[in-house]
Amino acid sequence: MANYLTWAPDVQQLDDGSFIMYYSATAAARPDGSKHCVGAATSPTILGPYTGLADALFCPLSRGGAIDASGFKDRNGKRYVLFKVDANSMGHGGACGNTVSPIVGTPLMLQPVAADGHTFTGNAVALLDNNGLADQGILEAPVLTRSRAGVYFLFFSSGCFATSGYTVSYATASNLTGPYTRADGPLFRTGDGNGLKAPGGMSVWGDNRHMVLHANYGNGRAMYTTFIALKGTEVITM
Numbered sequence: 242m243a244n245y246l247t248w249a250p251d252v253q254q255l256d257d258g259s260f261i262m263y264y265s266a267t268a269a270a271r272p273d274g275s276k277h278c279v280g281a282a283t284s285p286t287i288l289g290p291y292t293g294l295a296d297a298l299f300c301p302l303s304r305g306g307a308i309d310a311s312g313f314k315d316r317n318g319k320r321y322v323l324f325k326v327d328a329n330s331m332g333h334g335g336a337c338g339n340t341v342s343p344i345v346g347t348p349l350m351l352q353p354v355a356a357d358g359h360t361f362t363g364n365a366v367a368l369l370d371n372n373g374l375a376d377q378g379i380l381e382a383p384v385l386t387r388s389r390a391g392v393y394f395l396f397f398s399s400g401c402f403a404t405s406g407y408t409v410s411y412a413t414a415s416n417l418t419g420p421y422t423r424a425d426g427p428l429f430r431t432g433d434g435n436g437l438k439a440p441g442g443m444s445v446w447g448d449n450r451h452m453v454l455h456a457n458y459g460n461g462r463a464m465y466t467t468f469i470a471l472k473g474t475e476v477i478t479m
Contacts, residue, residue, distance in 0.1 A: 246274060249382070249442070252287065253312035253320075253358060260284050261358035262291050263310035263322060268302060276306040279324050281359050298359055299324050299352070305331040305345075311444070312358060313351075313385040315417060322352045322359075323368075323383040332378060337401035339371075339378030346370045349383040349397060351418065366418050368395055377401045382442045386449055388471040394449075395421050396428075398441035405431040407439040409454055413474040428476055429454065435478075437465065445469070 246267040253261050261283050268276045278300035282291035299307035305328035313321045328347050332339030339345060348367040355362050371380045382398040393414045400406035408427035414420060427433075429440040443454035452469050455462045468479040 247280075249309050251311040251444075253314070254287070255358055256318075256356050258285075260287050260291075261312070263298065263312060263324075265308040265310070268297075268300060268306060270302060271306075276302050276330055277308050277327055278302075279307045279310040281310075283358075294359060298322070299350075301326060304328055307350075309382045311382075311384050316387060320354050320356065320358060321385070321417075322354055323385055324350050324352070325381040325383060326350060327381075329379050336377050336404055336406070337379055340374060340401075344371070344373050344378040347378065347380050349380055349395070351385070368419055369397065369412055369421050369423075371399065377404070377406050384444055386445050386471075388449060390471075390473070391415070392471070392474055393417055393421075394445075394471060394476065396443050396445065398443070399427070400441075402439065402441055405439055407431075407441045409440050409443050411476055422474070424474075424476070428478065429456075440465075 247264050249265045251263045263281050265277050267274050268278045278297040281298045282293040284291040304326050307324050308327045310324040326348050328345045329339035332345050334341035348370045350365045351368050352365040353363040376399040380397050384396040386394050396411045399408050399410050409429040410427045412421035412423040431438050438457040440454050440456040445452050449471050453466045470477040
């Protein structure tokens, strides 16, 4: 892994009280920045210092690389890491490299891991993939949570982050590995009255009532927060 151009950190507390951070970074094998991988680092305290693992956690360069990892602990105590196969980096052009036919898949993956948060305990499973041009050829930034009723909510961004077509969406399932059914439309998108432009990259936490996400602000991006409620298979914004 290269030691620059890192983003999308996700920090999880492990059962022994220590912490693991997942992050995206430029692949050492591709210093031009054309491909990225997911790394992980651990620390006894949340503020660090964090010590990186010797090898990348997910680095499928032949499929375009990997980005946007996040951790999930199910009610039975089992742990998982979600990530996106960054295949649009090998796409055929257009917005974010994947709006020119043939459009390639950018699946959101679920990898079971041990209590240490990084040792694989089985094979990764694809949960959802893009719907072609309807998603500008991209799904990314997967985040998984489970409602008190036992419904799994898979949040994700769709579209190209550099365009107004970037959105926050979700899909639901009664089983962890799916099948996942997408909601009728995005939860947040440009022009829906919420004032956000190109929203994406969300996280939910705690009691599933809080969500943070980012969106355009001036010439950059800013963080926003909102309240939500999970009711049945719907996400209610407040």
